[in-house]
Amino acid sequence: MSAAEWRNAMNAGSGRLAMGKVLVLPPQEKTESWTRKNPIRARHVLVLGFLLAFPMYATPFLTYQIGAQSLALGLIALSLTFLGGYGGMVSLAQMTVAGVAGYMLAVFGASGEAALSLGWSWWIAVPIAIVIATLVGTAIGWLSVRTEGIYTIMITLAVGVAFYYLCLQNYSVLNGFQGFQRVYAPTVLGINLREPVPFYFLVLACALGGYFLAKYILRAPFGIAMQGIRDNPRRMNALGFHVMAHRVAAYAVAGLIAAVGGVLFTWYNGLVTPGSVGTSWLINILVIAVLGGMRHPIGPFIGAIVFVLLQTFAIDLIDRERFNLVIGGVFLAIVLFSPDGLLGLWAALKSRFPSGSKFLTPRGGIR
């Protein structure tokens, strides 16, 4: 369109001509819309089919160590994507929330430390653990929403480190350095959830639940308000939104997701110790979320798969003491080439091959 055409269109007062020619652009997945249609596509069916069929073909080792672990870690990282990618609040304390859930599960439920654990049934201990961890997540949010950017990272890191030392030094409730061993998944309706395949399906069900919950909330008024607050908190205030309250509520939702992930990760490990909530794990969750990409709720799960694969098999490529170098190198390479993580790489590849014009459909809105 020439400058003259543009000027004429503008002076005519409508701008329709101008808009009609420039508006066919790729959708930006990082922002959800109130009612954007997301029809079920072949790739969705394929992914779900693969996830359901995976234990049928994979060895128990792959099912448990790779599949279940990735999904549990992905769920915890999803809570960070929800906060960071959509709310603009990068919290390093999401593993702390997951750790609180794990510790509470061990304290109220059964563990190898019979003197400290109350030994209550799983159906009492699990809800209590999730509620307490969600409350802790909300409290961390209440503490940190007054800060932004690097200060949020610092304050949540401080909370995480403080909890780590609390776990390390408190012997009367948290059993200090030893933590709690033998915190196992229960047997429900005759199904032993400790077995790789049942445990995989349990984690898969929770991961799908978390994924769809996040997707749903992000398109609900609350989620759109969250994204508005991420982009421009001052403007949201000037629209009548209580920005701080919204942010605390977002921490509560993220806390719930992290708490469920924490229970599953504790069952996966069969233990919870100060090492489970140490600084390296706080950072690992951030690495997983960034590695996958924070522009879509699927990102943390992709990041978790890559992270777990590297963590499990890097040792075959390089010396035991140096396998972290491989993880760090891959992380560095992905972030360098694509700031949006693996999802960003995928989007870049798709834009190179736009022949399937689905990618060029305009975005939806309220219809």
Place this chain on the structure above:
Amino acid sequence: MATVAGPAQRELLSTGDALRLEGVSRSFGALKAVENFSFSVAAGERRAVIGANGAGKTTLFNVITGDYAATSGRVRFFGEDVTAHPPYERIRAGMRRTYQSSLLFRDLTVRDNLFLAVRGVARGRFSFLHPGRASTTRAAAEGLLERVRLTHVGDEPVAMLSHGQQRQLEIGMALAGAPRLILFDEPAAGLSPAERRELVVLLNALPKHMSFILIEHDLEIALRVVDRVTVMHNGRMLKEGTPAEIENDPEVQEIYMGQAGHA
């Protein structure tokens, strides 16, 4: 936040002032951006605030909406002292504003922007449930879309709109809910002549009970749509009067219009 009106407030309510500023000042360190500013805008009145760049007009708006706390003085909105209220409470009470440079959500669609504006002053801000097709919020957003003539770009991200359309959207967002007083901060800035004509039509078509205050450098627009004009100079009120009085005031001509003429 509901408060019980005391005798003093009841007296103010009876006078019908939509907004009353009493000795309002706002300083940034040693700089006094607004100094001892007092004025009132009656319910239904349309007021222009004019003045040279740096006169303190936008700071005055920020103090009125609560974006900046007043260093001293009182802000009363329909008789209620809102000086200590945060911006979102003032907005929920019926105050709205537009910004000098568009502060829109550029990645969201035009509809979603209007939806946010409607939702911000309605119940259900924390709703985790998707609004149904029959939702009043949706209907209100659609109504605003038509009112500001942006229906044809409703599904487009704001980043794709022309500057003029973004200004129209700003106005649409300010009209969400049941505004009682709207503060327009240079709504005509950067608009083409045709868009300026549309703006004048839009402002004149606002319901008569709705007060508004307009900061505008284009006096052709300002003087065509307002009942009274306040002239600011160096953070203080210089003059107040009808558009005709202000236009013919030699001091205003020298300080403001002379400068505008040279611009």
